[in-house]
Structure formats: structure tokens, C-alpha cells
Amino acid sequence: MTIRELWRKRTLISNFAITDLRIRYRNSIIGFFWTFLEPLLMLTVLYFVFTNIFETNIENFPLYILLGIIMYNMFSKGTIFGLNSMIARSTVLTHIYFPREIPAISGSITSFIMTVFELIIFGIFMMIFQFIPTETILVLPLIIALEFILIVGLSLPLSLFSIRYRDIQFIWTILIQIGFFLTPIFYKSDILPEFLQEILSYSPIFQIVNMAHDVTLYNTLPEIESVLKTVIVTGIIFGIGYGIFKKYQAKIIEEL
Amino acid sequence: MSGIAVNVENLSKKFRVFHERRDSIFESIIGSVSRKKFYEYLNVLDDVTFSVNKGEMFGIIGKNGAGKSTLLKLISGIFESDKGKIVVNGKLIPLLSLGLGFQVDLTARTNVIQYGLLLGFEKKQILDKIDKIMQFAELEKFADTKLKNFSAGMYARLAFSTAMQVEPDILIIDEALSAGDVSFQQKAFDAINAFKANGKTVIVVTHDMNPVRQMCDRAIFLNNGKIEDIGEPEKVVNSYLNHFHQQ
Numbered sequence: 052m053t054i055r056e057l058w059r060k061r062t063l064i065s066n067f068a069i070t071d072l073r074i075r076y077r078n079s080i081i082g083f084f085w086t087f088l089e090p091l092l093m094l095t096v097l098y099f100v101f102t103n104i105f106e107t108n109i110e111n112f113p114l115y116i117l118l119g120i121i122m123y124n125m126f127s128k129g130t131i132f133g134l135n136s137m138i139a140r141s142t143v144l145t146h147i148y149f150p151r152e153i154p155a156i157s158g159s160i161t162s163f164i165m166t167v168f169e170l171i172i173f174g175i176f177m178m179i180f181q182f183i184p185t186e187t188i189l190v191l192p193l194i195i196a197l198e199f200i201l202i203v204g205l206s207l208p209l210s211l212f213s214i215r216y217r218d219i220q221f222i223w224t225i226l227i228q229i230g231f232f233l234t235p236i237f238y239k240s241d242i243l244p245e246f247l248q249e250i251l252s253y254s255p256i257f258q259i260v261n262m263a264h265d266v267t268l269y270n271t272l273p274e275i276e277s278v279l280k281t282v283i284v285t286g287i288i289f290g291i292g293y294g295i296f297k298k299y300q301a302k303i304i305e306e307l
Numbered sequence: 308m309s310g311i312a313v314n315v316e317n318l319s320k321k322f323r324v325f326h327e328r329r330d331s332i333f334e335s336i337i338g339s340v341s342r343k344k345f346y347e348y349l350n351v352l353d354d355v356t357f358s359v360n361k362g363e364m365f366g367i368i369g370k371n372g373a374g375k376s377t378l379l380k381l382i383s384g385i386f387e388s389d390k391g392k393i394v395v396n397g398k399l400i401p402l403l404s405l406g407l408g409f410q411v412d413l414t415a416r417t418n419v420i421q422y423g424l425l426l427g428f429e430k431k432q433i434l435d436k437i438d439k440i441m442q443f444a445e446l447e448k449f450a451d452t453k454l455k456n457f458s459a460g461m462y463a464r465l466a467f468s469t470a471m472q473v474e475p476d477i478l479i480i481d482e483a484l485s486a487g488d489v490s491f492q493q494k495a496f497d498a499i500n501a502f503k504a505n506g507k508t509v510i511v512v513t514h515d516m517n518p519v520r521q522m523c524d525r526a527i528f529l530n531n532g533k534i535e536d537i538g539e540p541e542k543v544v545n546s547y548l549n550h551f552h553q554q
Contacts, residue, residue: 063424070421074412146401146408148384149425218331301387305322 052150060153067140067157071132072164090169094120094176101237109239111268117176118267119236121169122260125198127227129162133206134213134220141214141307151300155206163199185270191263197285198259204289207296211303234260252277255285311396312477312508313359313382318391320352320377320532351377353532355391359477359525364499364509366519366526366540368547373529375512379403379479382510397476397508398426404482406466411455415446418454419469426473436472443498444468445491463487471498477508496522516544 057064076085094117101116109115136154137144144151177184213219234257240248251257258273258281265271323346329335338345351374359365367375380386382393383401400407408425409418419440423433441447444464454462464487470478478499487495500522503509513519519526519540526543528536528550536546 062430063421066421066424066430070413070417073417140410142406142410143408143421143425145380145385146403146406147422147425216330216332216335218333222332305386 052152056150057152057156060150063149064153064157064160067153068160068164071157071161087168087172090121090165090172091175094169094172098176105237107238111180111182114173114176114180114182114268115264116237117173118263119234119260121166121173122195122198122263123231123234123236123256124169125162125166125195126202126256126259127231128165129159129199129202130205130209130223131220131227132158132161133202134158134209134223136206137210137214137307144304145307151211151304152207152296155210156203158210159199159202159206162202163195166195182268184267187266187270187272190266190272194259194262194266197281198256200289201255201259201285204285204292206292208292211296211300214303214306230254230256233257235264236260252280253284255281255288310361311358311394312361312363313396313399313510314392314394315358315378315382316356316392318352318355318378318381318393319350319389320374320381320386321348321389322351322377323347324349350532352381352388355529355532355534357527357534357537359508359510361396361476361508362503362506363524364503364511364522366523366543367510367512367529368514368516368519368526368543369529369535374532375529376403376481378529379481379510379512383479395477398474399477399479400426400470400473400475401479402466402470402481403479406462407469409454409462409466412453414451414453415441415457415465416450419465422469423473428473440465440468440472443472443494460487460491464491467495467498471502475507477510478502479510479512481512482514516548519544 097120098113098117102113105112133155136158137151140154143149144154209219209223213223233251233254240251240257240261243251258277262273262277262281265273325346327338327345329338329345355374355378367378369375377386379401380403381388382395383399383403384395385401407422409422413421416437419437420430420433423436424430437450438447441450444461444467446461446465446468449457449461454465457465467487480499496518499509511518511523523540525538526540527534528543528547530550535550536543
């Protein structure tokens, strides 16, 4: 599927994404406001838990931790939505042809939309803590865009292979949980042993969370080396992910 | 007849039939070590060639497992063929046995909008059609009801009515009308006749021989993935029935 085709299908993709959001918040009295309330409650609880348990000398720790969680949440929700996106639409996929990339992409968009809501809440937290970000925060959208590409690159093969191998979703959930601890969310990456830092520097999500912290809270632009590593690894993941998706999609759809 | 609506050439399709289903990574790893063959291939369609003319009503008959539904899914683009070529001229709507692929946790309205978008309509175009769809399906009061609360008949009516209102050039019907009641079936037959009278094409799969005899222009009889007979409906129906009696 080319970018142009993708653009032509934009109404369909956004419809899928919004329908997913609707299903999530269906039957709730305050409906749409859940999209704000959920991250607000979650972030508040996490803030109290982490700031009271951890002794830390991280500057702006509450904001540090909230931003880390938001960035990691986008990744975990996005890939998990993507993973379930085809199984959830099996009736649609077996009754009409449409580009099979669409469920995974719209799952990534659903998580992106939720992240935007969470970032709005984050803005409120910044005001509460009277934190004024510098202009380096303007790089944050680019970092999020990179994360989005990473999520799509993982979601495409996950959406497909979880049809054939139903245990992928359990394996992936565990990996996401391990990843949470291997990502600098409630600690700074420099407390890790040297060798681990070296290995993790090839993890795009590790770098993305680091960069988000730097540009938002510490007036620091990411180093060229980190940017290059992240872009290259994300590109490789996307390329391989999309490649195996293309190769196997026709066969695996028949198993739905 | 002006031109061909669907052309199928030397179409073949194999499926894996599993002796033991390996649906986890763990099982596949264990399985690949033991190297026991856990599936075999079944030729669901074997070198099938035919064409459907524009404005024709074309019947496909055959026993369960003869490959009828697979053929329809290949024509609809849901499955990919192993060999052979399929050419479809015009907008094609597959109305398969379980409807159009609606999601039961969405309302009738949301499903219709989603379906329209899947077909490539603009959102505004679908919104213009929704009232007509609900009216024809006699479901005006249930537009905002989730499909899981629909009866089988309501579901079938909604699917059929949506398929007709989006004005396809080619309509595929796979046993889709059996769930409606008599009055709706009559309405559906009238709609199909009107559709055909407008020069549109209908491909129908059914186990009921009467509509094939009365309404179809031509038919094929599929048996074990091969075309056993093709031509006049009366002749094809007879060779299908004879085939049964011989067994």
C-alpha cells in the first residue's frame, strides 16, 4: 500500500480508530470525558505512588515520570491494539476486501489519539508545577512521529501472526512489562550498568523516552548518535515488519 | 449482452487441512522438531474457467464442500488464488452467508457507515443513503441498536438492504436470504429482479433449486472443485440432481 492509497483511505482509517475509542468508552455515563479522566486519574495515582516511594534526585521528578509513562503507554497500547486489530475485525476481513494494513494502522492511531489526550493532561500538570518548557519541546512531535512509525512497524506483523499463533498476545504482553523496567521511566538511564546502557541504546523505545525527557524537561536536544541509532533501528523494524506482513498476509487471512 | 462482468480463468486454490491444529508458537517449535506432517493439501478449486456476462443472473450449485464459497471469496478478493486469473468489471458486493461483515458490537448505523467507507464511498454519500437502507430493511426504529441485539432475520434484512442501496454493478449472494421471512424474501426477490432489469449482474449460490430454474440465465455445477456442468439452468440442475441419484 502506497502513501497515496493510504491517504485515499484516510476516512476509513480514522473511522476504525474512532470506533475503537467509542467501543472502549461505550455505555459510560460521562462517555467522551473518560478519555480525559482516565489518564488524569492514572497519572495522579502514579504520581503519588512513585513520588512517595522513591527517593530520587531527578529534577522535576513528577513530570519526568508522567512523561515517561505517557510515552511508554503510547507504545504499549499501540502495539497491543495493533496485535488485536485483525482478530477483533475478523468478520469484516472475511467478508470484504480492503487493504489489510488498515487495522494495524488504525490501532496505532487510536493509541496516538489517547496519547494526545494524555499530553493535554500533562500540560495541566506542567502548569500545576509551574514548569515552563523551553523551545526544545518543539522537537517532541517529531519524537512522537518516530514512535508512531515504530508502533506501526511492530503492529503490522503482530496483527497478522497473532491470528495464527494465539499465544503471541501473552508473550507480547510480558515483553511489554519487561520493557517498562528496561526503559528510563522512573529512573535515569545513567544509573544502569555500562554494558546494559550500551545494549539498550539500540532499543528505539529506550531512546525515544530518553529524548522526550530531554527535550521537554531539560532543554537538551538529543545527540546525533542517539537520533541516528533510533531512526535506523526503527527503519529496520518497520522494513522487516512490513516485509513479512506482505509476504504472509494472504495465507494467514484464510485462517481467520 | 454487452461485455463480461466476471471472467475466471484456470483458477486453482489449495487449502491446508490440518490433522492437528498448531495455534501456538510453542506447539510449532515442538512440532517442527518432531517433523511429523501435520497437514495435507486439499484442492478446493481445480482449474476452473467460466465467465459471467453483464446483466446476467448466474447460479452456482453443488454439494457442501464443493468449493462454492471459496470461489465467491476469490472473486470478491478476500482470498488470493494459487493459480489462474480473475477479472472483475465493476463494483462488486459480496453478500455472503453471514451478512456483509458487520461487527456485532456496533450499532446498525455505525456498521452501515463503516461498510460504505470500506467500499470507498464518501461519508456524506453514505449518510444520504442510511434512511433508505433502514426503511427498506424495515428497521427504522433500530438504527441505533447494536447488532448483537438483532435477530437473524433483522440482521439478514439489514445486510441485504445495505448491499442493494450501495448500488453495485455485480451482486454476489451466498445463501444470504434464507433468514428473512416470507414477505421480506418476496421483497428481496423483487429487488433482485429490478436490479437485474437495470442491466446489473447477479451471482447466486444456493441449495434451493427453484430460484435457479426460475431466475437464473445460466448456471454451473461445481463438484470437488471442478466444473461438472455449465449452461442452461434446467440442464445444470438436472445433472446436479442426477449426480445425487447415482450415488
